[in-house]
Amino acid sequence: MTFNEPRDGIQHSGIQVVKRSWNGRRPASGALQHLFMEMDLAFAPGVAAGETSDVHRGVDGDLGRDYDRIIKSTGFELDLAESTADTIGRIERMVEQCSRPCTTVSPTVLPDEPDRGVVEDWLLRVRFAHYAASVKTAVDELSLIRQDPLADSATLSVQRIDGAEAIMPATFAFRQKHEDLDAVETVQRYVAPMTSVNSVIAAIAARRPDMSDTKTQLLLFFCQGHHLANFDDPLFTEPIYATDRGVTVDDVPGKPAPTPDSERALTTIGHTLTRYGNLSPADLRTLVQASMPWQLAMKATTGPRIEWAWLRDWFRRPEETDDPDDEKFTKAEAVEAAAFLRSRRGR
Amino acid sequence: MVEQLDPYSTWGTWALERFEPEIQNWRTTEHPPADVFARVDQWWPRLEHPSERAAAFLAERVNDEESASDETDIWGLWVPNSYIYDARHGVQRVQCFFRLHELVGKQPRVVCEAFHTATWRSQTDADLADGMG
Numbered sequence: 001m002t003f004n005e006p007r008d009g010i011q012h013s014g015i016q017v018v019k020r021s022w023n024g025r026r027p028a029s030g031a032l033q034h035l036f037m038e039m040d041l042a043f044a045p046g047v048a049a050g051e052t053s054d055v056h057r058g059v060d061g062d063l064g065r066d067y068d069r070i071i072k073s074t075g076f077e078l079d080l081a082e083s084t085a086d087t088i089g090r091i092e093r094m095v096e097q098c099s100r101p102c103t104t105v106s107p108t109v110l111p112d113e114p115d116r117g118v119v120e121d122w123l124l125r126v127r128f129a130h131y132a133a134s135v136k137t138a139v140d141e142l143s144l145i146r147q148d149p150l151a152d153s154a155t156l157s158v159q160r161i162d163g164a165e166a167i168m169p170a171t172f173a174f175r176q177k178h179e180d181l182d183a184v185e186t187v188q189r190y191v192a193p194m195t196s197v198n199s200v201i202a203a204i205a206a207r208r209p210d211m212s213d214t215k216t217q218l219l220l221f222f223c224q225g226h227h228l229a230n231f232d233d234p235l236f237t238e239p240i241y242a243t244d245r246g247v248t249v250d251d252v253p254g255k256p257a258p259t260p261d262s263e264r265a266l267t268t269i270g271h272t273l274t275r276y277g278n279l280s281p282a283d284l285r286t287l288v289q290a291s292m293p294w295q296l297a298m299k300a301t302t303g304p305r306i307e308w309a310w311l312r313d314w315f316r317r318p319e320e321t322d323d324p325d326d327e328k329f330t331k332a333e334a335v336e337a338a339a340f341l342r343s344r345r346g347r
Numbered sequence: 348m349v350e351q352l353d354p355y356s357t358w359g360t361w362a363l364e365r366f367e368p369e370i371q372n373w374r375t376t377e378h379p380p381a382d383v384f385a386r387v388d389q390w391w392p393r394l395e396h397p398s399e400r401a402a403a404f405l406a407e408r409v410n411d412e413e414s415a416s417d418e419t420d421i422w423g424l425w426v427p428n429s430y431i432y433d434a435r436h437g438v439q440r441v442q443c444f445f446r447l448h449e450l451v452g453k454q455p456r457v458v459c460e461a462f463h464t465a466t467w468r469s470q471t472d473a474d475l476a477d478g479m480g
Contacts, residue, residue: 230405263419266449274401327402327425333465337406337423337442340463 195260197236197249202257203269208277214246218284221247222276224308225293227268229315234308235268242297242304246285360395361449362456373462379441380431387426387441387462394445394457400424406444419446421460431464440467 200223204216211219220240227235240249260266276284288294293310314320322331329337370391374384393399406423421444429441444460 231408261450263448263450267420267422267447270397270447270449271401271403274397329404329406329423329425333467334404334406334423336465337404337444337463340442340465341407341421341444341461344461 195236195262195265196257197238198257199260200236200265200269203259203266204273206259207270207273211277212281215281215284217248218246218281218288219272219276220249221288221294221306221311222284223269223272225311225315226272227265228308228312229321230268231264232312235265240306240311242294242306246281246288247294247306361397362454363392363395363459364456365459366391366394369459370462373441373464377462377464379464383429383431383441387429387443390426390429391443391459394443400457419448421446425467426462430467436466438466438468439464441465 197220200220201216204211204219204223220236224235224240227233236249238249240247260269276287279287291314293306293314296310297304297306321328324330370384370388373379373387379387400422403422403424405420407421409418409420423442423444426441426443431439431441433439442463442465444463446458446460447456448458449455
């Protein structure tokens with residue numbers, strides 16, 4: 001099968017799955033520079049079938065074609081080491097398990113031979129219109145995630161679709177082969193400076209010396225979530241894992257732990273402690289376990305790691321960022337405030 | 348593990364800078380009603396307590412936070428009880444914008460960026476809220 005081969009669509013429980021393949025070969029090791037991902041959408045009743053949406057990225061921010069429509073998405077991990085047949089099989093199994101219309105994903109790669117790889121900053125522009133209950137909501141959002149160069153995957157996500165029901169973040173993890181990690185590691189300029197979790201723990205301990213380890217671990221979830229939501233970059237590099245009792249983060253044993261040398265990091269930590277620091281561990285655990293990121297991680301077949309994109313989307317959900325009953329600025333008020341500050345600087 | 352405990356960030360008092368000139372600047376440029384000005388002027392010293400800033404919203408982020416120490420992100424808050432009722436604009440409230448500086452070894456401080464009167468609820472929203480819509 002080739003990239004340009006016509007689609008082979010099959011109907012399955014009201015969900016259209018479109019088979020695609022890797023252009024007859026594996027992508028060159030590690031590059032991922034020209035990785036196109038085509039999302040063939042499954043549509044709810046009332047929406048014309050057969051429409052497709054494309055996402056792709058280029059090396060220099062060439063964002064390519066737009067999404068047309070997304071109704072609802074579900075996570076799918078693209079494994080470059082996997083055979084095409086296995087990939088398609090996983091897509092079909094995933095679709096079979098869906099009780100409601102969902103998006104299916106099939107990977108394709110440009111016929112160009114990609115260079116040896118770096119994972120640059122990953123850009124994913126999503127423009128989509130959501131049609132539901134005769135209400136049309138058009139959203140144009142940009143999603144950007146930078147990931148630790150030492151991590152074995154980069155994660156992109158489609159942001160929440162306002163107005164849709166029970167939206168799950170659509171996350172696509174591009175896992176790299178182990179032998180490519182050295183090449184990635186050398187490209188430090190693509191990576192925003194980040195703090196270690198030990199530093200964050202030190203800052204929490206400095207402010208609240210009485211904090212138990214359990215509560216500190218739970219607070220790390222909120223620190224990381226709010227930081228990602230505000231700044232796109234993670235506060236600390238270490239992954240967070242979902243557990244039956246909440247979350248856990250592996251600290252680095254034996255390493256000194258200076259508090260972060262970043263106003264931004266300290267502000268996030270201070271804000272988190274002000275907001276959540278007086279809650280009991282049970283309260284915090286309830287909030288964590290009610291969250292979509294924790295639930296997704298607990299269900300994930302690839303392990304209980306909580307992806308940053310999930311966290312960011314959760315802490316950007318409208319209930320958190322656009323609640324008119326909240327004393328915080330709504331999105332519209334925030335836009336006006338930013339305009340005021342810009343105009344003031346221009347005086 | 349930690350060289351010096353830093354109680355300021357949670358319970359302690361922070362230094363407040365540039366609030367007096369900025370509130371006067373707001374008074375001069377936006378002409379708030381006298382009673383509202385008095386309430387805002389009475390409120391801002393409470394920002395020395397972090398809990399008063401719990402609802403702060405990221406209003407503007409600096410592009411490179413490491414570039415200059417005084418250019419940190421700008422946070423915004425609605426000033427409590429600062430409502431201004433206006434037949435044309437609806438309900439207005441006063442916003443306070445500030446930057447936070449708390450690196451260890453420095454005095455934690457809140458630096459005022461601006462006060463501003465902004466529409467909080469349009470006249471339509473206000474009518475709906477009071478049953479007149």
